Every structure is written in C-alpha cells, then in structure tokens.
Amino acid sequence: MIRGKDGTPIPKVVIERLPRYYRYFDWLEDQVEKISSKKLSELMGSSASQVRLDLSYFGDFGQQGYGYNIKKLKAELAGILKIHSPTKFIIVGMGNIGRALTRYNAFADAGFKLEGLFDVKPILIGEKINGITIYDVSELGPYVKKHDIDIAIVAVPKEVANEVANTLAASGIKGILNFAPLDLEVSGDISIENIHIIDKALALSFMIREKQQR
C-alpha cells in the first residue's frame, strides 16, 4: 500500500495518472508560471475537483485563489516519481517489440537506464543493439541479481512469459512491464503493469463498429 503525506492510502488509479500530470507540467512550464486547477482540468479533460484531489495526496502544492506553481509542482512530482535517479531495466525478448523498445529513446529521457537485453536464440547472443549486449536467457536470473535490476520488460511469446516472469521474480526483480498478451501469474511482491496492444486494438475495433450500427 502506497501512502500519501498524511498517511492516506493512494489508489493505484491515482498513481497511474501521475505521469500524465508530469507530462503536462513539463509542457506547461515553458509557457506559464501558474495554473488553476480549473484550467489544468480543462487541458487534461478531467474535472477541477479530481485534479485538486489527485494533487492533494502528495501535499499542498497550490494556494487557494492563486493557482499552482508549475515549476514547483513539476519538481515535487519528479521527486515523487523518482525521475532524477535512474531506474535500471532490462528487456527480455528481442522480437519486433523488444527490439523497438531497445531503441526507444523516451526511456532515457524519463530516467530509465537500459542495462541488458536477453533472448533465447543462439544466433542473437553477443550481438549489440545501441551498444547494449544481448545475453542468453539462461543468464537472466544471475544477471538481475548481480546488477540489482529494478524493472524487466517482458516481450516474449505468451507460451514462455510465465516461466520468464518466475525466473525474474526468483531473482529479485521489483517490477515487470509486460507486453506479452496474457496476465502473468507471478508469486512474490512484484509490481506488474501490462501493455496489451491487441486488447486495446480490439476494444477500439469494437467501439467503432458498434457506432456504425447505430
């Protein structure tokens, strides 16, 4: 359970919204000094009361009637999101998605440091992408332990995803960003976020086709 400054448990749904606030502050700070919760909520497509409630979990950044100081808010959120100290991560699975993520510079910009790559195919082992080495997946557990890796991106076929996730869990990984199209079953205190591209595409397809039938 993650708690705010006054000890209130913070719902996961609020935590998941914080990076979005951070993006907006990053964009706004070059334009204005302060912003009201009303204006911020209009930009973000939510309600002013939700904005005030979300930000209140992390202390009082704003002053009634004066709006929020954006630079201060961004700095506080950077602290909360630990953006200044790099989060060490690895990518398991050098298929199309895994390779693309290896070259995705936005990770570095957001404070993530890519340490290693893993695959099962002998022909790939030892190859480097952007200066990062691909290791054999048999070395995954020892590597995570030795280098104290925080997060693993799992981008392997669904048939082997749970096996990979359990190896990671047993080696002390703290979080998994899962791109495999299944819900991982992992024991232990590990945080998991899923990016299910096909689920999102199917939901979209369904929504637009239902609209056409109206």
Added chain:
Amino acid sequence: MIRGKDGTPIPKVVIERLPRYYRYFDWLEDQVEKISSKKLSELMGSSASQVRLDLSYFGDFGQQGYGYNIKKLKAELAGILKIHSPTKFIIVGMGNIGRALTRYNAFADAGFKLEGLFDVKPILIGEKINGITIYDVSELGPYVKKHDIDIAIVAVPKEVANEVANTLAASGIKGILNFAPLDLEVSGDISIENIHIIDKALALSFMIREKQQR
C-alpha cells in the same frame, strides 16, 4: 453510447475488458467444455459477480448451475468484437515503434488487416516493409478516404501528433490507437485508445520505489 442486448448502456471499462475474456476463452476452449463464473473469475483475478455482470451485458451465455459453454461464449464474443471481418488499419510514423508494429503478427491473428504505412521522410517513401508500402504523409487524407480505413495507429513524435490526428479525423477515420506521448485533441466522433508506454513505466518505477521505502 454502446448498448447491450437489453438496451443497457455498456460502460467503456467493460468493453475494454472483453478482449481479455476473449483471450481466456481462446485458451480455455482446448482444455474444457464448460466453466463456472467462479472458476473463470479465479483465473482472471476478478470476482465471480463481476464476471457474471460483464457477460450479462451481451446476453445470457450461461445457465445457472451448469456454467458457461466456452466455445459458444467465444463465438458470441468473436461476433461482438467483429473478429471475423477484418478491421482495416494503417500506421503513421515509421520510427522504431511504428516499424515494430508493422511486423507485429498478432494484429493479423486478431482480425486486423494492415493496408498502408506513412512517414514524412522522403528517403523512406516507396520502401516496403513485409510487402506493405510506405507513403508520404501528404497522401494520408486521400488514402484514408479512398480505402475506407477504419483505424490509424499514430506513432509519430508528439509535436506533430495532433496535426496528424486532425488530418485523419477530417478524412473520416473512425478510431485512433495512439502511441504518441500526449492526449490527442481531435474534433469529431472518433474513438481513441492510448498506449502510453512511458507513463506505464513511470507508474511502475514509482510503485517499486515506494515499496522499498517501507
């Protein structure tokens, strides 16, 4: 507003869960004939009452005390999700993510048909990836109209994402799967689903670091 068989509006959050049900039915059908809402909820990590409520929006697939017939359920959901008739899509932006999605076979397996690719870089125009041609982004609007494209994947830098989205909207696109790290501002009746990879990674980073401080 999307409505179920009895006219009840279906919440977006339920619609977004349907592809996940579909994945489970697809996996279960080779193993068992029927499944109870209790067993299904255990597999999916939700509650039996939520499973029953979710499925009830789409008619009565189950029989009290007998469980749900999985093949029938999968067929009904395939119909609801329109998995048998292909959804035509294009990808705009041939950076790392766009290229990876071009080669992502799971789209075809889920009933999506990739029709065209778009980029702004002259050197890429005319190149083919997996037999699909890259066109100049200036042809985007006419192409969407002419080929009656359903969905566009937007994988361009955030600075140009809204311009691309508005071109798509003006050309009659029905849905956008947005990988650009911003919330698109598009006018018109367009469905949008976001895949914000960095937001998810930041949320994960935040969760694990908070845990370490306990």
